[in-house]
Amino acid sequence: MSLKGYQNELIVAAALLLFAGGWLYKYQKQTGEIEHAREVRQELAEVKQLIALKKIWGEPKTAKKVDMLQKSVAPGKVTWQKSAKKLHAVFAGLSAREVNTVVTKILNLPVQIKQLEINKNGNAYHVECTCKW
């Protein structure tokens, strides 16, 4: 049996091979690309998140920002002990409004709150805070 007799079928088979090869090539490139794109996007998201975290928690100006806390109440009500990376502050005789101000400021500072203690004595509040950065 001669292949020449099946020339038409051979032409179609060759075209079919190209068709299947083309599809397979596209499919492999597509799936590989999707996976690669997913990895790259994930890496970008991780790097962005890391930089954002570093900006928040590794902020070099945090020490200056912490000083703002001292000025939020009258100087006579604050006992302030600050070292390079640590703060121990005691606020005494605060009103409820002042407590709210102090706590809100502490919460907004990019510091690790090691301990926060609030106690009410009569109508006044005593706030003690230890934090580091």
Place this chain on the structure above:
Amino acid sequence: MAPQRLEGAVNVMLTPQFYTLKRESLPVKYTYQAKKIAPSLFDGLLDEDGEYAYYVQKSDDGWEFIAYDLDKIKQFLHQKGIPAEKIGKLFFAQQAAEQIDAPVSLGESQALVNLNGTVTIVPKSALDQTVQFAKPDVSWTPKRGIAAGGSGGSLLTARQAYALAGVLVLFGLMWIAEGTRYGGDVKREQGEIARLLEAYPALQSSYTRKSVAEKYQKLDRQERRKRDVIKALSKMIFKGVTLTSLKIDDKRFGATFSTADKSVAQKLKLLAKKEKFNTADIKGSSDIRIEGQL
């Protein structure tokens, strides 16, 4: 013609007894147009019991139409040991008119000659005794030929095969083209990563990134949790509720609220439950203790 014993496929050039030639000068430009009118040109010239196909080619002064009965040709060739599947292409001697400038011997008594552009068979006796017969040039074949349609059990005609192959090739090429386009989609992201790492060289090593991420993610999670707890506790201060103490450190928190009456205390407990905090009544008072782990 003597019976043949063939190993492979062959092309066959048909002598004029297998076809009918007609020349016409027609005002048509393309072969397909000429082919359409070919049957009408042979009206009354061909055997009525034959099934004819037509081959058309342009000549210097018009068109040459060739009518042939493929079944009869195949039948003849089959009898001579050339089955349809061994036939590559069929050509007509008329197609080689320009190549036949000297008579070509066909067996003992006949010769193929070119008479004014028409290839025909004449008895050798009609030729000059001194004539030199040319040997056919088997290395040359006309550009176009006809396929012995249906030969070898082929299921597709050439037209069907080419149409189908065309569509398949088109799709194949489209997919290849589409496949080559992939690869540029994340270049923007890769560029952004490179820019960020350039700005923060300390993060270029993946090990460093991992350890820095572990440190800051843990810190961020813990500090956010502390702040969320304090905010949740502050929302529990409403009319009739007073915060009397609060203590929070890295591991746990606890707060004591004094309440005006039992209904307020109940509402406070509900709020604490909603936040999944533990609650406890303080004996001898309407105070509520709320605490939990961080």
